[in-house]
Amino acid sequence: MRVKIVRVAQGKQSTLSHLYIDGIFQCYLLEDKIRADKILKQTAIPMGDYQLIVNSWGGMNTKYKNLMGKVHEGMIEIDQLPNFDYVYIHIGNTYLQTAGCPLTGFGFELINGDYQVTHSRKAYDMVYPKLLKIAKSKENQISIENNFQF
Template sequence: MDLTVLRYSSGADSTLGLLYMDRKFACYTLEDEHREKKVYGETRIPAGRYRVVLRTVGSHHERYKQKFPEFHKGMLHITNVPNFTDILIHIGNTDDDTAGCLLVGESSYSNVNQPGRINSSTVAYKRIYPIIVSALEKGDEVWISYLDEVNFE
C-alpha cells in the first residue's frame, strides 16, 4: 500500500497536507512547520519515502488500546526517518498535538493568517486506520511518501 502526503500550505507553526491512499484522497493532515534546523518535537519530517509498521509499545499505544479496544492493534509508526524517532500517525487538531507526528482529519482550516487546524480527527483516524492495518496484517508493505509544497516561481 502506498500512502502519500501532499503538503500544500506551510505556516508559521504548522503544515497542512492531503493524505492519499493508493492515489485516492483519504483525509487532511497537519504537521509541525518546516525548519532549517530541527527542533525536537517542533519540526516536520523531511520529504521522502518511509516504511509504516505497527508499533505496540509506548504511551500512545497504551492510550489507544483503552480508547479504541474494538480495533486498535498498534500505532501506525513511520520508520527510518533520518534524525527523527517515534513518528506516528495519530489523532489531534493543532500543532500543539503533533510533536513531529502526522495528524489526520476530515477538514482543515487555513494556516496562512492564523494557526492551522484540522477537525474531526477521530472520524478520519477510525476510517483510515483499519484499511492500513488490514494491509499490514495481510503481509503487504505500507510506505508513506511526503511531498513538499509546489513552488510556482
C-alpha cells in the same frame, strides 16, 4: 497499496497535507512547520520514502487501546526517519499536539496564521484500518512530498 503524504500549505508553525492511499484522497494531515534545522517535537518530517510499521510497545498504545478497544492493534508509525523516533499518525487538532507527528482530520481551518484540522477522531477511525493493513503488509511504503513553494 501506495501511501503518500502531499503537503499543500504552510502556516506560521503548521503544515497542512493530504493523505492518499492508491491515489485516492483519504483525509487531511497536520504537522509542525517544515524547518531546515530540526527542533525536537516542532519540525515536520523530511521529504522522502519511508516504511509504515505497527508499534505495539509505545506509551500511546494504552491510551489508544482504551479509546478504540479491539480495533487498536498498535500505533501506525512512520519508520526509518532520519533524526526522528516514534512518529505516529494519530488524533489531534493543532500543531501544539503534533510533537512531529501527522494528525488526521476531515476538515481544516486557518486561524491566526496557522492550520488546524477538524473531526480528527472520525478521520482517524476511518483511515486507521486501512493504514494498519498496509503497515502489516510487504508493501508498507509511504512517501512524503511537498507540493507548494516556500
